[in-house]
Amino acid sequence: MSSPPGRALGAGPTSPQGGEAATAQLELRGVTKRFGGVAAVDGVTFEVGKGEIIGIIGPNGAGKTTLLNCISGVYKLDGGDIRWEGASIKGMAPHRVAALGIGRTFQIVKPFGSMTVRENAAIGALFGNAEGRSGTKLAFEKADHVLELVGLKAKARTQVTSLTIPDRKRLEVARAVAARPHLLLLDEVMAGLNNVEIDEALDMVRAVHETGVTVLLIEHVMRVIVGICRRAIVLNFGQVLMQGEPEVVLRDERVIEAYLGERYAKRLRA
Amino acid sequence: MIPSVASAQRWRRIFLVIGAILAAYALLAPLTSLDALQSLNVPLLADKLWFRIATYIVMFIVLATAWNIIGGITGYAAFGNVAFFGIGAYTTGMLVAKAKWPFLLALPLAPVLAALFAVLVGLPLLRLRGHYFAVASLGVGVALGELVQNIDYNGQPLFGGASGLFLPIYSIDNRGLYFFYLMCGAAALAIGVTWWVLRSRFGYGLIAIRENEEAAAVLGVNTTAFKVAAFALAAALTGIAGGIFSQWNVFINQDNVFSIEYNVQMILMALLGGTGTVFGPAAGAVLLQLLIQFLGGSLPMSIELPFVSTNARPIVAQIILGLLLIVVVIFIPRGVIDFFGGRTRLSWAYLRRSLRETSL
Secondary structure, rough: OOOOOOOOOOOOOOOOOOOOOOEEEEEEEEEEEOOOEEEEEEHHEEEEEEEOOEEEEEEOOOOOHHHHHHHHOOOOEEEEEEEEEEEOOOOOOOHHHHHOOEEEOOOOOOOOOOOEHHHHHHHHHHOOOOOOOOOOOHHHHHHOOOOOOOOOOOOOOOOOOOOOOOHHHHHHHHHHHOOOOOEEEOHHHHHHHHHHHHHHHHHHHHHHOOOOOOEEEEEHHHHHHHHHOOOOEEEEEEEEEEEHHHHHHHHHOHHHHHHHHHHHHHHOOO | OOOHHHHHHHHHHHHHHHHHHHHHHHHHHHHHHOHHHHHHOOOOOOOOOHHHHHHHHHHHHHHHHHHHHHHHHHOOOOOOOOOHHHHHOOOOOOHOOOOOOOOHHHHHHHHHHHHHHHHHHHHHHHHOOOHHHHHHHHHHHHHHHHHHHHOOOEEEOOOOOOOOEEEOOOOOHHHHHHHHHHHHHHHHOOOOHHHHHOOOHHHHHHHHHHHHHHHHHHOOOOOOHHHHHHHHHHHHHHHHHHHHHHHOOOOEEEEHOOHHHHHHHHHHHHHOOOOOOOOOHHHHHHHHHHHHHHOOOOOOOOOOOOOOOOOHHHHHHHHHHHHHHHHHHOOOOOOOOOOOOOOOOOOOOHHHHHHHHHHH
């Protein structure tokens, strides 16, 4: 699977990709979100093709999570437009975005504390994508299936409050996957995991992707971005700094500067 | 200390048998007051005063079970549910007293109006969370009572004003029994609805909202619609109880149908019994109402409270209820129903664990 031409090497944030608009599953056009006077996301434009795995990287405070909140309907846009399979989803409530098949996880996990692992996943199966919502009985079967996929099957009946951090992150993914998304937005599911756990999580994301789900993931662990993404989008101060193949992007001076600061980047070059 | 599965099952069976016997007694004993049975020399197992209190207890089973749907399952601490009780009572009361409708025709409108009102105030109010919702809903409860008492039409109080509203006495044999069983029917309905909710997609959505509203929303739960529906369902059930109360009591006013005390009691009952469960609020209602009646001195069996004069008993009862609320919230956060399930037993270890869970 090779990247389509024109995408491989960083098309700037302002250069339109008109020819591909028809094939894009998700399309962001000048997406802007302000908090008071600060534009946390400032005119972000990019496209996501069906079946891609795209990484969103950028230093702390670059607006990555805010962008996810804009896509999933948690925040209302202050400007721009978001289109899903050609139709605008701007201003839609989160549950309606979810009904279209856009699922997400939270960076700070938000499990349903009084429920078992299995019940948590079943909520995804009961709701989520409007196509193929299950009745209560079938939902638990589907939950079991998803728990197997993410490696939580053995803990299906445990209370979520007694789960370890990596398992809570898995559950966050399981719940989102059980909602049968076409597009899955993952917000730092690898943060705080050790190397072995990251490998397991990578396998999990790959397994989910292989079922035909488009994945857009925010990640600080560069090994993850290089390992599974064909394309990375770099955000800085709420704007798209550049996008392209992860290996290329990570070697780019502007990106290194954004992460490490101008002075340190110069010293690195010297 | 976790009891073994076998002993847990044995305890559950013992509690089920005891509960079934008590419920059967409470439901059937009033029948012995029927003339037909009395003439057959069947011993009187419940006098009229007693099943007046029993009707009152069953009414609170309805109120606490209904509150549980919005307060326990959905996690929105509604302090104004008494408004729905009042709406139900005044809907039926006005239709019977002023429009001369037959009671059984007027009763079904009580839940309808209460639910409509819940949708109306729920849409703005349920956007608030935590104490903000609690305080706002309390405001609705208080304001509605004042409104009903003070609205005039053509110089006449529309709803009977401060002197209240009198209904014609319902002419039926064994009136006390009739209202007791009618209220039992409402309680069965409330418990049945809760049982259904907790097994339905709707109920799972409500619990998800309680546990984390934002996560529920991005998983596709229409949080606004679900919360409003839960509020309306609680309101409808509460409204039925109000409608039955108005005809049973034949006199309603601000004090006896819009009493904030009722609201505090229904919440306390649900907490005492166990929020979010099917039978918890009912168990809490029975225990607490018996205690209230006992402390108030209106039960056949009573004790002298030391240093307390008869006049001061209701006040002392309030103080004891307040203390009970504190103790329950801290030490039995999941309610007494936890012990009846056979899973846990009351012990020092249990209380210590609860204290750890509930204290910061």
